Amino acid sequence: MEDKGETRAKAARSKEGERKKVLFICIHNSIRSQMAEGLLNHLYGERYEAFSAGLKPGIVHPSAIEVMAEIGIDIGHNRSKSIEEMFDHYFDVVVTVCDRAKEACPIYPGGSKLLHQDFEDPSSFAGTLEDVLESFRRVRDQIRSWIEHTFADENML
Secondary structure, eight states: OOOHHHHHHHHHTOOTTOOEEEEEEESSSSSHHHHHHHHHHHHHTTTEEEEEEESSOOOOOHHHHHHHHTTTOOOTTOOOOBGGGGTTSOEEEEEEOSHHHHHHOSOOTTEEEEEEOOOOOGGGOOSSHHHHHHHHHHHHHHHHHHHHHHHSSTTOO
């Protein structure tokens, strides 16, 4: 098994045109990080390969699956993963998508560039089913806008 230094060295020697690996981290890996993974793979999958993980993984939230399907992105097959599953992997970019994850995981040993963007947790919203779905849509759209701004120009990262 390679050590982390060897993994990083291999990544540094990667050939031109290889997709950059991006890891999105949240607390439960059930909504925001899952949406971000799906959106980045959908929008810029030719340049990036996105993954997601959580500090205390749960299950992928059914409302996240539903609102992503509304825009043609299937995350229904995804599973919530623990950050420990990612420790042996190198990532070009590691993104925390909630303040709690950033506080609990201020550095990631297998990442080259660290980014943070806090998004509200839509599971904390109350109301009718339609109100809750609307909050999930709003967060989905905020994540999409941030991804389009941050990852559209591949020279930015």
